[in-house]
Amino acid sequence: MSLTQIFATRADHMKASEIRELLKLMAQPDIISFAGGIPDPALFPTERFKQAMNAALSDGRHAQSLQYSTSEGDPGLRQWIAGEMGKLGIDCTPANILITSGSQQALDYLGKLFLSPGDTALVGWPTYLGALGAFNAYEPHFDRLDAHANRSAGDYRTTSAGRGGQVKMAYLSVDFANPTGVTLTRDERESILDLGDELGCAVIEDAAYQSLRYDGEPVPPMLALEIARKGSIEDCRTIYCGSFSKTLSPGLRVGWVCAAGPVIAQLVLEKQAGDLHTPTLNQMAVADVAADGFDAHIAGVRAVYKERRDRMLAALERHMPDGAGWTRPEGGMFVWVSLPKGLDGAELLEQAVAQERVAFVPGGAFFADGSGRNSLRLSFSNSAPEDIDTGIERLGRVIRNALVT
Numbered sequence: 001m002s003l004t005q006i007f008a009t010r011a012d013h014m015k016a017s018e019i020r021e022l023l024k025l026m027a028q029p030d031i032i033s034f035a036g037g038i039p040d041p042a043l044f045p046t047e048r049f050k051q052a053m054n055a056a057l058s059d060g061r062h063a064q065s066l067q068y069s070t071s072e073g074d075p076g077l078r079q080w081i082a083g084e085m086g087k088l089g090i091d092c093t094p095a096n097i098l099i100t101s102g103s104q105q106a107l108d109y110l111g112k113l114f115l116s117p118g119d120t121a122l123v124g125w126p127t128y129l130g131a132l133g134a135f136n137a138y139e140p141h142f143d144r145l146d147a148h149a150n151r152s153a154g155d156y157r158t159t160s161a162g163r164g165g166q167v168k169m170a171y172l173s174v175d176f177a178n179p180t181g182v183t184l185t186r187d188e189r190e191s192i193l194d195l196g197d198e199l200g201c202a203v204i205e206d207a208a209y210q211s212l213r214y215d216g217e218p219v220p221p222m223l224a225l226e227i228a229r230k231g232s233i234e235d236c237r238t239i240y241c242g243s244f245s246k247t248l249s250p251g252l253r254v255g256w257v258c259a260a261g262p263v264i265a266q267l268v269l270e271k272q273a274g275d276l277h278t279p280t281l282n283q284m285a286v287a288d289v290a291a292d293g294f295d296a297h298i299a300g301v302r303a304v305y306k307e308r309r310d311r312m313l314a315a316l317e318r319h320m321p322d323g324a325g326w327t328r329p330e331g332g333m334f335v336w337v338s339l340p341k342g343l344d345g346a347e348l349l350e351q352a353v354a355q356e357r358v359a360f361v362p363g364g365a366f367f368a369d370g371s372g373r374n375s376l377r378l379s380f381s382n383s384a385p386e387d388i389d390t391g392i393e394r395l396g397r398v399i400r401n402a403l404v405t
């Protein structure tokens with residue numbers, strides 16, 4: 001008997017992505033890869049982190065930085081985050097903040113908190129692949145959340161009841177979404193808050209890219225809009241997930257949740273059971289670096305990514321064939337390309353890697369129902385501007401070839 005036969009049923013829901021093997025190919029040095037979606041390491045504030053880590057280990061502070069700490073997180077860091085939230089219109093106190101090991105951990109904990117097997121999570125079509133992975137372990141069904149579709153709460157309720165559960169959450173990557181680069185308008189945010197109220201479900205606002213705006217007007221976070229409606233964070237159903245991964249460093253694994261007190265209290269219990277706390281030294285270093293020069297650092301990061309975004313949009317304009325469309329993100333790391341029906345992103349990737357040494361992520365991976373195969377996600381954050389020009393030219397050739405064959 002193999003142990004695989006006695007895995008819990010939830011293991012059936014944890015599927016390796018069909019594109020994982022293809023993505024491994026992209027580590028080859030001569031490939032121009034738009035697949036990653038990761039920060040450029042040249043932009044990490046490395047010197048500041050050296051100083052901060054050094055300080056946290058000097059003058060007796062090792063007794064704190066190398067020690068166990070509270071599950072809620074570093075008090076100074078929570079205080080600083082609460083202040084930043086306030087600037088966004090989210091009136092809260094450190095008691096409304098839990099530090100997590102990246103926002104990915106927050107998604108896992110929120111899945112664990114709300115989803116019983118058979119419940120429904122509303123997600124975008126497409127949505128962040130990591131959110132599907134995090135929620136999947138809790139054996140939910142997914143239904144399509146579309147701010148334009150005008151589906152009524154009753155319709156969602158009937159569908160979820162037919163599948164033996166209840167709509168428990170609506171999950172959205174709100175600003176410069178992964179994978180589309182699209183930002184929800186204020187009206188869309190308001191209408192999803194209405195839907196959340198009608199359904200009585202949690203609204204999970206994934207703000208991983210929120211600080212990376214290059215142009216256009218900032219849109220208030222959903223949690224800020226809900227506080228404006230209801231008067232207090234304690235009456236809100238929106239749960240805001242933030243991250244330092246895209247601004248300071250993803251390797252340190254520091255993110256946060258901002259929500260009503262009872263939600264934070266329950267997540268603290270999960271954190272205690274899960275990993276006790278996010279590494280103390282990392283939290284202290286992030287608190288130090290964030291408190292001194294954060295805005296100036298982000299301004300530098302934005303300037304670099306903005307140039308790369310502009311470069312990619314201009315190259316797409318030059319090289320994409322008729323029939324291809326793409327998003328024009330105001331920030332973040334991604335452009336989403338839609339191709340004529342019949343083209344398949346996964347097949348194109350094989351050809352692109354073999355013939356032109358260029359890579360991307362096929363869009364089908366981001367759809368809970370496996371649709372959307374005629375789309376691609378391109379990331380501009382970690383490519384030099386010249387590589388963006390060359391890579392998009394190559395991609396244009398691959399798509400043209402596929403259209404004529």
Ligand SMILES: Cc1ncc(COP(=O)(O)O)c(C=O)c1O
Nearest residue numbers: 102103104128173178208243245
């Ligand atoms: C939309 C979105 N949410 C959450 C995450 C997880 O980020 P982290 O756990 O590093 O904070 C990512 C990472 O790429 C993401 O794109």
